Amino acid sequence: FDNCAFLHAFRSHQMIEFHTRISHDEMIQTNIFRLLRFNELMDAHTEAALCYLQLAKNYSWDFTTELPTLAYFENTTPGLRKEMCIQKSINLFERGLNLEMAVDSCKALLPLYEKHQINYIKLSNLYKHIASLLERIAKGESSMDGYFRFNFIGMDFPEQIRNKSFMSHVGSCPSLVSTVNFLKKQFPNAIIPPMSTYDEKLREKNVQYIFVTTFQPIPSDKELFEKYYLASEAVSRFFKNANIVQFEGVASVENKKEKTDDGQHVCTVVKTSCRVSYSLPSIVTVAPIIEEHKTIISEFEQNLDLLRSNARELHDQCRAVALNASFIKNVQMKTSGCLNAFVNGGLSLIIPKYYNGSFLLENPTCADKLDLMTVALNQFMTANSEALQLLVLCLSDSMAGFVINLIESYQAMKELLEKNANVKCEDLTYLLTMNSGVGVTSAGSSGYSSSKQGSLSNPPSRKETITSAENQKTRDYHSTLKSRKDTLGINRTIYPT
Numbered sequence: 001f002d003n004c005a006f007l008h009a010f011r012s013h014q015m016i017e018f019h020t021r022i023s024h025d026e027m028i029q030t031n032i033f034r035l036l037r038f039n040e041l042m043d044a045h046t047e048a049a050l051c052y053l054q055l056a057k058n059y060s061w062d063f064t065t066e067l068p069t070l071a072y073f074e075n076t077t078p079g080l081r082k083e084m085c086i087q088k089s090i091n092l093f094e095r096g097l098n099l100e101m102a103v104d105s106c107k108a109l110l111p112l113y114e115k116h117q118i119n120y121i122k123l124s125n126l127y128k129h130i131a132s133l134l135e136r137i138a139k140g141e142s143s144m145d146g147y148f149r150f151n152f153i154g155m156d157f158p159e160q161i162r163n164k165s166f167m168s169h170v171g172s173c174p175s176l177v178s179t180v181n182f183l184k185k186q187f188p189n190a191i192i193p194p195m196s197t198y199d200e201k202l203r204e205k206n207v208q209y210i211f212v213t214t215f216q217p218i219p220s221d222k223e224l225f226e227k228y229y230l231a232s233e234a235v236s237r238f239f240k241n242a243n244i245v246q247f248e249g250v251a252s253v254e255n256k257k258e259k260t261d262d263g264q265h266v267c268t269v270v271k272t273s274c275r276v277s278y279s280l281p282s283i284v285t286v287a288p289i290i291e292e293h294k295t296i297i298s299e300f301e302q303n304l305d306l307l308r309s310n311a312r313e314l315h316d317q318c319r320a321v322a323l324n325a326s327f328i329k330n331v332q333m334k335t336s337g338c339l340n341a342f343v344n345g346g347l348s349l350i351i352p353k354y355y356n357g358s359f360l361l362e363n364p365t366c367a368d369k370l371d372l373m374t375v376a377l378n379q380f381m382t383a384n385s386e387a388l389q390l391l392v393l394c395l396s397d398s399m400a401g402f403v404i405n406l407i408e409s410y411q412a413m414k415e416l417l418e419k420n421a422n423v424k425c426e427d428l429t430y431l432l433t434m435n436s437g438v439g440v441t442s443a444g445s446s447g448y449s450s451s452k453q454g455s456l457s458n459p460p461s462r463k464e465t466i467t468s469a470e471n472q473k474t475r476d477y478h479s480t481l482k483s484r485k486d487t488l489g490i491n492r493t494i495y496p497t
Contacts, residue, residue, distance in 0.1 A: 006186040006285070009038035010160060013284040029058060033071040035283055042182070042285065044170065045096030046144070049089040050283045053105065056085035061116040083112060098281075099133050099142035100238040106130045139323045140234035144241035146174035147215050147280065149249060149272075149289070150183070153198055154207035163203045166286040167215065167247055167276045176214055183210055196251040213272075215249035217241050220279070233316040234323070244280050248273045250297065269297040300369060303350050307376040310338050314383040318390055328394045335387040336402075338380070339409040347413060355420045374423055381417065381425040384410055392431055407431055 012035040019027040036051035059082035069075050073084075086108050093102035106126055113123040136142065148168050152161040170182050180192055190208035198211055219225035219240050229236035252267040272294050276287035297305075314334050320327040353359065354373060360366065388410060391403050407428050417423040 004186050005038045005041040006183075007158060007161070009035055009042070009044075009284055010286060012038065014160070016283075025058070029055065030071070032283065036072075039283075039285070042170070044285050045092045046098045046101070046169070046281045047283055047285050049092035049096065049098070049101065049105070050281065052085045052089040052092065053108075054283055056082050056089070056108075059085075061112060063117070079112075079116065083109065094133075097141065097143045099137050100144075100242070103130055103133050103137075106133070137235060137238075138232065140320060142234070142238065144169075144238060144281070146170075146179070147217055147241075147244070147247060148174070148176070148179050149213045149215050149247070149274070150286070151198070151209075151211040151213075153202050153209040153211065154205060155203075156189075156206050156208045165274075165289040165292065167274065167280060167289055168286040169281050170285050176212065180212055183212065196249075197253055213249050213251060215247040215272075215274070217244040217280075218246040218248060218273075220244060220246075233319055242281070245278070246273070246275050269302055271295050271297050300354070300366070300373075304369070304373055304376055307373070307380045310334075311376065311379040311383040314338060314387050318383070318386050321390060321394070325394070328390070331387050331390060332395065332399075332402075335384060335391065335406060338384055339406050339413070348416065351416055351420045374421060377417060377421060377423045378425075381410075381414065381423065385426045385428060388428060388431070404432065 012031045015031045016028055016035065019025075019031065032051050032054055036048055036055075039045075039048040039051060059078040061079045061082065063077045063079040065078055067073070067076060067078060067081065073081055086105055090102050090105045093099065093105060106129060109126060110123070113119045113126065146169060148170070150166045150168055152164055152166075155162065157163075168179070170179050174182075183190070183192060187208060187210060190210045192210045192212060196211055196213040198209060202209055217240055220243050221239070225236055225239045228239050248271060250269060250271050253270055254267050272292060274289045274293070275291040277290050278287050280287050314331070317327060317330045317334055321331060350373075354370060360370070388403070388407055391399075391406070395403060410428055414425040414427070417425060
């Protein structure tokens with residue numbers, strides 16, 4: 001483990017905590033320098049930037065006192081050393097796409113050019129840079145997503161991490177793949193299975209296993225997060241991912257002793273909530289987990305979370321189109337997945353199962369939960385309605401058939417919900433109807449009236465009937481699209497897929 005930057009960084013942080021308790025400022029700075037070097041080796045830009053900010057706190061805006069050389073610092077004044085640390089932090093935050101913290105670092109330099117070394121040219125450039133960062137944040141370029149739990153299982157790990165769990169934010173915009181690759185470099189002899197559960201007996205064996213699980217941060221101030229989320233999904237991401245001490249993750253645990261009717265092993269969904277010893281992101285990439293609670297998630301709660309997460313994702317993607325028109329492809333794929341997946345076996349199973357008299361008779365305490373399901377269904381349908389209207393306006397004419405099928409799936413779902421769940425949904429048939437009143441038939445019908453079928457002695461074939469109906473629907477779609485654009489005064493580019 002001599003070349004393991006991850007382990008060296010964690011040890012350095014332990015030394016910082018120790019010297020902080022005994023107020024040994026010089027050793028604190030020495031270990032922050034060491035931690036800074038290891039963070040840079042791991043491309044942990046945000047954590048390295050926080051190290052520079054920690055060092056900057058040790059200096060004032062004093063430009064007369066001479067300081068001796070120290071580690072990365074040349075012989076200079078406290079003011080210049082403080083300015084250099086803050087500038088370094090700005091550059092590193094930007095490299096790590098943590099633009100919100102880059103803005104805060106820029107603001108830390110304002111007093112320098114306003115009061116201590118008055119320079120309106122530098123002040124002007126600094127304000128311009130802050131403005132450009134804020135614009136990038138609004139466009140969704142900033143990112144702090146990607147928290148993972150590491151379980152280091154086995155007696156072959158060093159004592160500091162042996163059989164312990166940590167929450168981590170490794171590198172810029174970390175994904176599960178990049179995080180696993182990072183761990184493979186840091187611990188080349190370790191086995192990293194594609195699962196989050198393990199046999200407790202592994203703890204006593206001379207092995208190295210690392211179990212990696214994706215976890216979601218729980219905002220430290222939920223009310224503030226919701227306030228920002230309503231204003232801008234892109235801006236709210238910072239308030240969801242910064243200064244976090246609580247996380248939760250979901251995993252499926254397979255029960256090998258029980259099987260379903262089709263021979264599959266029964267799986268139990270478990271939600272794990274945990275608390276870490278200090279907030280992330282921090283000057284170190286990991287925080288030890290000090291509390292952990294597990295709860296079994298019922299099938300009802302799984303379906304409820306599924307509806308909420310899909311509705312929120314789709315709504316966010318629709319908002320992103322206003323910032324970047326190319327995101328319409330994401331809306332297209334997400335809407336297709338939501339409607340098709342739910343109609344073909346998902347939502348169609350939820351409705352009869354929960355919205356009938358027997359469910360409440362068997363589960364009398366679930367009345368409030370059923371109300372939550374109704375609200376979630378309404379949110380889900382509202383998001384799909386918004387997405388379909390956006391697709392009508394933005395997709396090319398060649399995608400007419402695709403959009404028509406989605407609208408028909410939506411309408412079929414709407415009828416099901418209004419009949420069984422008392423969920424009111426927006427009627428989107430107007431997207432398929434010509435101004436002349438020629439309507440599009442419901443999904444599954446031939447769409448042919450007797451006036452168009454010709455004589456009974458020579459009726460059209462089934463293939464001709466379906467083709468004609470599809471052509472009519474496409475013509476209706478194009479006519480309605482043109483009419484809506486003319487009415488709304490829309491003159492925008494059509495984005496092919």
